[in-house]
Each structure stands twice: as structure tokens, then as C-alpha cells.
Amino acid sequence: DVKVTQSSRYLVKRTGEKVFLECVQDMDHENMFWYRQDPGLGLRLIYFSYDVKMKEKGDIPEGYSVSREKKERFSLILESASTNQTSMYLCASRDLGLGHYNEQFFGPGTRLTVL
Amino acid sequence: SQKIEQNSEALNIQEGKTATLTCNYTNYSPAYLQWYRQDPGRGPVFLLLIRENEKEKRKERLKVTFDTTLKQSLFHITASQPADSATYLCAPHTGGFKTIFGAGTRLFVKA
Numbered sequence: 382d383v384k385v386t387q388s389s390r391y392l393v394k395r396t397g398e399k400v401f402l403e404c405v406q407d408m409d410h411e412n413m414f415w416y417r418q419d420p421g422l423g424l425r426l427i428y429f430s431y432d433v434k435m436k437e438k439g440d441i442p443e444g445y446s447v448s449r450e451k452k453e454r455f456s457l458i459l460e461s462a463s464t465n466q467t468s469m470y471l472c473a474s475r476d477l478g479l480g481h482y483n484e485q486f487f488g489p490g491t492r493l494t495v496l
Numbered sequence: 497s498q499k500i501e502q503n504s505e506a507l508n509i510q511e512g513k514t515a516t517l518t519c520n521y522t523n524y525s526p527a528y529l530q531w532y533r534q535d536p537g538r539g540p541v542f543l544l545l546i547r548e549n550e551k552e553k554r555k556e557r558l559k560v561t562f563d564t565t566l567k568q569s570l571f572h573i574t575a576s577q578p579a580d581s582a583t584y585l586c587a588p589h590t591g592g593f594k595t596i597f598g599a600g601t602r603l604f605v606k607a
Binding site: 385412414421422423424426429431437439471473484485486487488489490492 | 500504530532537538539540541542545585593594595596597598599600
């Protein structure tokens with residue numbers, strides 16, 4: 382059974398803290414993604430990685446960075462957490478496949494609250 | 497800019513009826529379109545993909561249509577059940593690395 386796991390389901394941090402969100406996939410997928418999801422706004426892409434050590438900015442990268450040192454692991458880093466980063470964070474992976482038709486597999490999400 | 501519209505209002509239907517959800521897109525021409533299901537507090541799960549040269553796709557009680565002239569996809573669940581209650585996201589895709597998702601439509605099926 383394919384799996385994407387995220388390090389925490391719920392996280393509470395204080396403003397200014399550095400926050401690490403970890404994502405691991407066991408499917409040997411090349412592509413990995415980080416999204417945030419807010420009510421009424423849907424999924425918004427923060428960063429994605431098409432291969433190890435490769436990363437590209439998504440639509441809302443400000444205040445975030447990422448790291449992909451190993452194929453199975455993609456980390457999202459909030460350099461200095463702020464209250465407007467309170468959100469649900471979702472990691473996904475995708476097999477490269479042909480023409481990028483392949484679906485994304487999502488993790489269960491991390492609900493982050495920044496106080 | 498590229499835009500995806502799904503009904504922001506929840507859809508309430510009676511068990512056994514057909515649920516129809518709409519996805520409209522503007523300012524781009526997707527090569528294919530995906531539909532996902534998301535339950536509260538969980539990540540989305542892929543359901544179906546339809547390509548631009550396909551008018552209709554079926555999978556069990558699910559049916560998806562794709563009208564590139566109207567720039568619209570319809571997602572149907574026939575003989576709906578309370579277990580079908582969830583949020584359904586559409587994702588028109590141009591074929592690059594990025595996928596843009598709609599905000600989703602919440603479906604409630606009453607027993």
C-alpha cells in the first residue's frame with residue numbers, strides 16, 4: 382500500500398520559531414510537493430521538487446524554504462513562523478511517468494497553529 | 497490569470513439520487529483534468545482522470561465529462577450514499593510539473 386507520511390498531525394508553535402515539517406514517501410517517486418490549504422482558497426503550492434536536491438518555487442514561497450537530500454524525504458521549513466502561516470500543510474508525491482498525467486498521492490496533513 | 501471555479505456552496509442531496517458537481521476553468525487549456533476526494537482532516541485522494549480528447553470517463557458509480565468548448569467538467573455520482581459525503585476537488589492540468597486545484601465543493605448525502 383503506497384504511503385506518504387508527515388511527521389506531525391498537529392503542531393503548535395510560537396511566532397518567530399523555526400519550524401520543520403517532514404514528509405516521507407515510500408513509492409520511489411521523483412516529484413514531491415508542499416501545499417497549504419486554507420478555507421475558501423483551496424490548495425496552494427508552496428514548493429515542489431522534481432528530483433533529489435532539485436527544488437522550484439511554487440505560487441506562495443515567501444517565508445518558506447525546502448530541503449530534499451534524499452529521494453524519499455522532502456522537508457518544509459518555516460524560517461520564522463508568523464501567525465499568517467497558521468494553516469493545514471499537505472505533502473504529496475508523484476511518479477514522473479509519461480506526460481505528467483500521474484496522480485498525486487497526499488499525506489494526511491499537518492495542522493499548524495502559530496501563536 | 498488561470499482560474500478554476502467550483503461551487504463554493506455545499507451540495508445537499510438525498511441518498512440514492514445523482515450528485516452533479518461542476519468545475520469551470522478560464523484562461524488556460526488543460527490537456528487533462530483530475531478529480532480528487534478529500535475527507536475532513538485528511539489529504540485528497542485521486543479518483544479519476546479525463547484527457548482533452550475524451551468526452552466522458554466512467555468508474556463504477558462515478559462519471560466525469562470534459563467539454564473543452566465550454567471549459568467545463570462535470571462530475572457525477574450516481575446512486576449516492578452517505579459515505580460519498582466529502583469535498584471534491586478538480587484539477588485541470590496543462591501537463592507541466594505544477595497542478596492547480598480548485599477550492600472544492602462539499603457534498604452532503606442524507607440518508
